Amino acid sequence: MIGLPRVGITPDINEMVAPETEYVLRINYVDAVSKAGGLPLILPYGDQIEEYLASIDGLLITGGMFDIDPVLYGQTARKSYVIKPVRTAFERDLIQGALTRHIPILGICNGMQLLAVCLDGQLVQDIPTEIDGALEHKPAQSATVAQHEVEFSGESRHLRIQNGQILRVNSVHHQAVLPSERYETLAHAPDGVVEALEAKEGGFAVGVQWHPEYGVAEIDTIVFDDFVAKAREYSQRKKCSNDFNA
Template sequence: MVKTPRRPAIGITPDMNDVAAPETEYVLRRNYADAVYQMGGIPFILPYAPDVDAYLESADGVLITGGMFDIDPALYRQQARKAYAMKPPRTAFEKALIEGALQRHMPVLGICNGMQLLAVCLGGQLVQDIPSELANALEHKPGQAATIAHHEISIVSQSRNLIGVEAARYPVNSVHHQAVLPSEAYRTIAAADDGVIEAIESSDGGFAMGVQWHPEYGVSNIDSVVWRGFISAASEYSSKRAWK
């Protein structure tokens, strides 16, 4: 009998609503988990905890999801230029997960706000507000739904993680008002026409990648490549761990 390969376990970070305890709920859009499962992974939600080691011992990859909030500028060595909606408990939890995963060389995929936090953890900084800081910028936070592509990106550097992606233009559904600044800690893989960085990967190797758009909606033919690369890297991590 041919043994079916083990599906890699992918820990996914949820958001949390603002309903007072004990009615507070973790919130996660279904399409994040569905995308992981459909590409061959086993998704499981990671409740916030002060110690992430147990999660990382059980996971083969970590997915840092997006969210409608901002990262504290103090975390990337800046002062806030305006009032921001922040979620310190979530950011602290996700930061610990990213740092722990990077230490273990475990695959990490950051989406939207997750990409920005990955960049910060690697040592980068952010544009705090695209409309007020970048002249002639595209509209990166349109009012239309994420089920529709908003603008195009160009692949500007060959990626070790996006296998088979050509140096071409792709429509994407990015929804954000902050952006990642260039850094030697990561490579810019894709950018919008206004120069805003739309995809990065760690300069140190492995699968530590962020995309500014939302591939969980599957609106672009590059989305499946992102998921395939992530789940493949998690499968490889799982196989190596099984032999230890």
């Protein structure tokens, strides 16, 4: 009997001085995975990347109130940014390993941006100063409230989306993903900001710029259901392979 697919979730880390430093993860990430039928597992930072990848069936890269170092995507910083090098290095190694193994990946907000960087993409470092006429993508209101529309376009290999569908989503970011040859743009905001992407090759590797764990938009449940469904398929293939090689 095959159990629930194991979904590894990356936590954030606070800035308290050791030994009081804490991992931080909002419960709605865990609840969203559980509701979709997955077994959520929190992944502490460390060098045990191979062990994590051998144990999980899906990888969820969460958001965070910090930025990706522009050096990682070949740019020079144009202003002062809050970065978290230890977390970013850990998540990069996980993403790159998961891409190689075709482990399903879901990147949310900052996680989508890092997924794009791992797929050789680049970022808009600061939407308000770099995109003329941009919407407010980091409003003062709670992420429980929809902020702006996104329009879905093209065909997804994995997500059940409808071309031309327009929905309202929440928004908590000031950086954005630039288009790349290695991923498809699945959705964009009215100001042109990329709101969802999908790797063109390999397994399920999807990023969304909004926060579907809050369940604000109709698409949010679909994002987690389709992600966990792919994790379940991966788990089944892994079990069959292990049984064959036993």
